[in-house]
Amino acid sequence: MAGKRTMSKSVSLFSVTAPAALLLAFSLGVAHQLGLGEHKTGADPALAPETVIIPDHAFRYRADGEFYRSGFAVDAPTVQKEGLGALTVMKYQVSEADYRRCVDAHACAATSQADRHGDDRPVTGVSFDDASAYARWLSRVTGEVWRLPSHEEIAYAAADRFPDDALGVDEKSDNPALRWLADYDRETARKAASDPEPRERGHFGENAYGLADFAGNVWEWTTTCHRRVDLATDQTASAVSACGVYVTVGQHRSPMSAFVRDPKTGGCSVGAPPANLGFRLIRDDRWYAKALMRLRERGLIS
Numbered sequence: 001m002a003g004k005r006t007m008s009k010s011v012s013l014f015s016v017t018a019p020a021a022l023l024l025a026f027s028l029g030v031a032h033q034l035g036l037g038e039h040k041t042g043a044d045p046a047l048a049p050e051t052v053i054i055p056d057h058a059f060r061y062r063a064d065g066e067f068y069r070s071g072f073a074v075d076a077p078t079v080q081k082e083g084l085g086a087l088t089v090m091k092y093q094v095s096e097a098d099y100r101r102c103v104d105a106h107a108c109a110a111t112s113q114a115d116r117h118g119d120d121r122p123v124t125g126v127s128f129d130d131a132s133a134y135a136r137w138l139s140r141v142t143g144e145v146w147r148l149p150s151h152e153e154i155a156y157a158a159a160d161r162f163p164d165d166a167l168g169v170d171e172k173s174d175n176p177a178l179r180w181l182a183d184y185d186r187e188t189a190r191k192a193a194s195d196p197e198p199r200e201r202g203h204f205g206e207n208a209y210g211l212a213d214f215a216g217n218v219w220e221w222t223t224t225c226h227r228r229v230d231l232a233t234d235q236t237a238s239a240v241s242a243c244g245v246y247v248t249v250g251q252h253r254s255p256m257s258a259f260v261r262d263p264k265t266g267g268c269s270v271g272a273p274p275a276n277l278g279f280r281l282i283r284d285d286r287w288y289a290k291a292l293m294r295l296r297e298r299g300l301i302s
Helices: 002-034 096-104 128-142 151-161 176-192 289-297
Strands: 051-054 059-062 066-069 072-074 078-081 087-090 219-231 237-249 253-257
Touching: 051 151, 059 151, 078 151, 087 151, 096 128, 151 219, 151 237, 219 253
Parallel strands: 066 219
Antiparallel strands: 051 087, 059 078, 066 072, 219 237, 237 253
């Protein structure tokens, strides 16, 4: 009887440990294939940019996209979030000097002569594709994982400096002229206040978390696809996203095609275009971030 109990315990223990051992072996095999345990030759964390840590906090922002109800444009609803956890973000936008190092390494496409204003100025005249190439290069040379932020993440980091594009027109009004007039007044004011000359780092000051120059005159790329949302009377909504067209954020929000470098020729909506297109990155500290990066490098995920 005692022998049967001992055998039963052994079988039970084997049934627990064997799958765990197989899972561990499989995980180690995947990690080896992805190169997660390899030392990256030449990777130097000292090359990483200056960052700020955005602490966990509740925040509120205006949703991205174009919103319609009963065929009429309306203000986007506000979104309330409890927090996203700590977020490590570049303090400054990527500079011309930063970007040129990527160009010199033959990992990024050079900007045009017209978009060169000085090493201490934010790089401008860069597309979403350019910014993504820079993020991949910076990840390789630092051994860390860097990526463009989503619309929500940049709203979280920008906090009080994030723009509110609401016109404040009564949504129940069926007179489209009211919104057209309000929109006309806003776009006229934007064009009159336009100052496209990029300034040196820090010119536009910092927000409460130390994030510099947000909502100056350089709009920043995000990974969020532009969308059109039709709101039904019962508060349900249907959304159509256009991926390949991404939300850029600065003094206001503007959708741009991924390949566009000159915002005056490539906008996807009416109104005043961004003065300049640039970017900043966030450091992805999730434990599986490197695995995701390797999978993307191998074309296994998008």
